[in-house]
Amino acid sequence: MKSNAILLMAFLPLLAAQGAVRTWCGTNTTGSAWSDTANWSGGNVPDTPEEDAVIPSGTGPCVFGSGEVSIGALSGSGSFVLSGGTLSVASNGTFSGTVVLTSSPAFEEGGALTGDGMLTLTGGGNQWSSGMLALNVTVETGARLTLTAGDKRLGACTLLNKGEIVWQSDAIWLHGDCAIDNRGLFDVQGDLVIGRNIYGDDHVCTFLNSGELRKSAGTGELRLGLRYEWGLMPYYVYVNLLNTGLVDIRSGTLRLLGDGEAVSDGEFRTAASATLCFYRGTHILTNGFDFAGSGTVLVSNDTSWATSDIRVHDSDMFDGAFVLYAETVSLAPDTVLTPDRAVLLGGTLTGGGTLRLTGTGNVWNGSSLTGGVTVEIPIDAGLAVTGGPRNLGDATLLNEGTVSWTNGLININAAATIDNRGLFDVRGDLVMGKNYQDGDHVCTFLNSGELRKSAGSGVLELGSRFIWGQLRYYGYVNLLNTGLVDVRTGTLRLFGEDSLYEGECRVPEGSALWFYGGEHILTNGCDVTGAGSLLVSNETVSVTVSLNVNVSETFDGSLALGADTLRIGAGSTCTVTQAQMDGGTLTGGGTLLLSGTDNRWSGSTLAGGDTADRAGSGDAADLCRHAQRRRHTHGAAGR
Known part of the structure; x- marks a missing residue:
């Protein structure tokens, strides 16, 4: 009994303290x-x-x-x-x-x-x-x-x-993994930062926004996430923004530096002078998300360690600009992203979705298009292809408006498609082909609109090869023309595998259409006009070319056969004002009709039942008689 009393006395202070309330009674006079x-x-x-x-x-x-x-x-x-x-x-x-x-x-x-x-x-x-x-x-x-x-x-x-x-x-400096759960108004009134200012472990802040995150002041950056460098050691603070509410950038820039995946289905609103910058991390924009306002959506970084991946899973139209400067934007299949203006400066645009460009201030400077993505330029819209180089992979460039290509290489690094239904205006002596040792690839150029070379006295190369030591890598362009190819100046050189022409090829005086590599078929509906030059030739034994004319054609310009094969199909007549046959083979069962007087035959072979006929006298008649003798001499063995 005595021991129980002792135990009770020992626990009395603890029982008294448990659940005790201590009330403050201090005043200004007591301290x-x-x-x-x-x-x-x-x-x-x-x-x-x-x-x-x-x-x-x-x-x-x-x-x-x-x-x-x-x-x-x-x-x-x-x-x-x-x-x-x-x-x-x-x-x-x-x-x-x-x-x-x-x-x-x-x-x-x-x-x-x-x-x-x-x-x-x-x-x-x-x-x-x-x-x-x-x-x-x-x-x-x-x-x-x-x-x-x-x-x-x-x-x-x-x-x-x-x-x-x-x-x-x-600033708010992170010293542990934490969460900000905003269901009301989180108003940032300046160019501030959630980050790190001392060495230590990396930390992650999860910012859940179902209310409104607002940047209401400051023309600079609000940085959610930061890297701190101490000597040679970098330390990171990541902020993963998961937005199901409203992010309202009224002034300056909101820069997101996250880690891992951040899923958002809310609204991102940017004022006219404001910018939303996806700087690092994986940002997944799901059903219901919305870019609003007339500001800029920027995917960018300024250093190799900041990698970002933006995955868009819902269609969206907004009045602002979309700028891809670095890293990756993926558009899911059946997704259409429609900004008022797009600037593709770098990085990669991929996925099975569509980037639809509705304005006229769009620029393709250096980004890679790949992964089945489609870039669409509707009627009255435009895309300026400048700077570069840029990569065209397994993607589609669909143009119903105007594409203006002024400088820089277009490198073909996968099976690509250009579907031109509007104006594709090449304003210079440029190259679409290969500039890297990553295998052979083909771009299919469907032209039902107008492909125009409007500037440059040199050569526009559609298709090229890249030499790396003893190796050769080819970027072919197969041109399928049912519209108009207009070579207004200089030379258009075609280097593909299989090309087909049913539309018009306009080659005015002083310009040239050069069939350089691959098989080119002129079929029903094809019309070659102008007083320029047609060239069938190559510069190297590793490239072969075949021009197959399967339609009767009258061309006011000149024809130069320098190498490989010109085949005129049975029943077809190809009429040219001037012919220079310095090499290669003229074959087929059709007729080459020479209507002018300044024709030359110095090295070509006539074979396979082809006929060279005259439409005048003098030099043309002499050439035709010589051609008949050469054909019977060399063609018999072929038959």
């Missing part, structure tokens, strides 16, 4: 220190997880400035200031008064509010200027938390906002 026993009712300073601290209204401010203390809950309607030390909160409490996390001076380390509990703020005067927040905090509906001048440190906790958070100045 404001948490540690002063005179400021607490009964003289009991809360200093155990079993003791709750209550700061009522009508009292002076309670200031926690030093030491390490653990309590139960923190609640009240008065004023609480954390300026130093560490206060650990184990339980949940609600504070309707004012809570201030600060330090003096402002950029000192300040105090730390930590623990496994939660502090719910319901008042409007709460402030966080500096110090460590590593306690779960909820800003309730109608409440406000203002982030003012000073370095704020955010540890392993969740900051839940149902009311209003106003971030006015200076």
